Amino acid sequence: MKRWFKKLLQFKSLTLRIWMTFIVFAGVIILALSGLYLGLFKRMEEANKLEAISIGHEMMYQILSKGNRELAPDRTINFKKVGQIHHILLKQKQGKPLEVVSIDKRPIDPPKSFMTIGQLFATYIKGETVYKETHKTRYDHQDILFMMSTLEKQVQSIEQDENLMLVSYITYINDNNLLFFILGIGFIFIIIALMVAKIISNYICNPLRRLEQQALKIANKEWVEPMKIESKDEIGRLIHSINYMQEALRHADQEERRFLQSISHDLKTPIMVIMAHAQAIEDQIYVESLENTAEIIKIEALRLENKVKQILYYNTLDYLLEKETKTSDLDLKVLLEQTISRFELLNKDIKWQITLESAKIQGNKERLQVAIENILDNQLRYAKEKIYIMLYKQDKDIWLEIGNDGPPIEDKDLPRIFEELYKDSKGKFGLGLAITKKIIVYYGGEISVVNKERGVNFKMRF
Known part of the structure; x- marks a missing residue:
């Protein structure tokens, strides 16, 4: 049942949801007001009638039972209500039929016969003596509220074998005009609610429909003009987010295209060199000798292999870092000593100035080694005579500086040197520095590059 009800409320249209919400809200109000009328107003109306009967019955009882016909007027009594009360006497003698006598000498409505109404009241008599006993019955499609009291025996007009019962009653028809009025107001309220729901749904749904169309275009990489923000509410902020997302995706798409163009261009050069020298070997046309040609092919193949490895490593680096589990306390001094010892053999003409302090950080040894190797490879490639490395602590931070005495980087290239495959003014591409920055930042560090007077x-700060 719960699942069926939930499925019933799952509208595909937000407009229908808003309309249904307003209709249900209006229906709840109508039901609440109807229940209030039936449960409270009718009880209050009945209590007022009962109060009037009680007052009128007591006055008539005093007159008939004690002969007190000159009662002091009570200004708190609503005589208009009391005047609506009917009074009759039920006379009962042993061996004789019930006699019904009207006291107020007014036509009785709705009962058509005193005897009929009297017999109806007599059925409620349970004992010889009662006082202000209240009952409610229904007669001739009308409700009757009545009160009964037995007159005292010492009244001179009452014989010893005669029982007299004073009955005061009021007849009324349930007036449902107020209920119909409430239902009419509720119906008008529902119509107004539907009109308001239409306005609100248009206000909410129209921008959402435009956002839906915008999102579909973005999904198909159709970069269109950003949507205008007409409000500062949640819808306005959503439009701003969609516009921001489109701009970010457009930029990412451009970077992806540039990345692919750069890769294809960067890989094309060694492939062309390899193909040209391979064709030279096949045609037996050598620039110098067969050995030199084969050596060139080998060098270019290694360059190509290195670039492919970098591309593959860069594309999987985010996943590898996200799934990183092998982290431990690493001594950067030991890691640097091991890495530097291998690079010193690559160019024996370079002088290395090394100052290392013991410094431990949390991370993965293989990842950090790749990051440091990329920096050393870059510095060794452009160094003239010297490379210096310093590892030291300052306050709570660990600093690693790797410098050379090579040519400076042009100012326009400095802010973008860590971008993947950024092409500098000399037409050179690279992924190593982009890989290094991603690793350093992942482990909570920072990296920057500056030009010195020489080099x-x-x-890097950890």
Whole structure:
């Protein structure tokens, strides 16, 4: 049942949801007012009638039972209500039929016969003596509220074998005009609610429909003009987010295209060199010798292999870092000593100035080694005579500086040197520095590059 009800409320249209919400809200109000009328107003109306009967019955009882016909007027009594009360006497003698006598000498409505109404009241007599006993019955499609009291025996007009019962009653028909009025107001309220729901649904749904169309175009990489923000509410902020997302995706798409163009261009050069020298071997046309040609092919193949490895490593780096589980306390001094010892053999003409302090960080040894190797490879490639490395602590931070005495980086290239496959003014591409920055930042560090008076300095903070 619960699942069926939930399925019933799952509208595909937000407009229908808004309309149904307003209709249900209006229906709840109508039901609440109807229940209030039936449960409270009718009880209050009946209580007022009962109060009037009680007052009128007591006055008539005093007159008939004690002969007190000159009662002091009570100004708190609503005589208009009391005047609506009918009074009759039920006379009962042993061996004789019930006699019904009207006291107020007014036509009795709705009962058509005193005897009929009297017999109806007599059925409620349970004992010889009662006082202000209240009952409610229904007669001739009308409700009757009545009160009964037995007159005292010492009244001179009452014989010893005669029982007299004073009955005061009022007849009324349930007036449902107020209920119909409430239902009419509720119906008008529902119509107004539907009109308001239409306005609100248009206000909410129209921008959402435009956002839906915008999102579909973005999904198909159709970069269109950003949507105008006409409000500062949740819808306005959503439009701003969609516009921001489109701009970010457009930029990512451009970067992806540039990335692919750069890769294809960067890989095309060694492939062309390999193909040209391979064709030279096949045609037996050598620039110098067969050995030199084969050596060139080998060098270009290694370059190509290195670039492919970098591309593959860069594309999987985010996943590898996200799934990283092998982290431990690493001594950067030991890691640097092991890495530097291998790079010193690559160019024995370079002088290395090394100052290392013991410093431990949390991370993955293989990832950090790749990051440091990329920096050393870059510095060694452009160094003239010297490379200096410093590892030291300052306050709570660990600093690693790797510099050389090579040519400076042009100012326009400095802000973008860590971008993947950024092409500098010399037409060179690279992924190593982009890989290094991603690793350093992942482990909570920072990396920057500055030009010194002689050379370039990379500075990392952990």
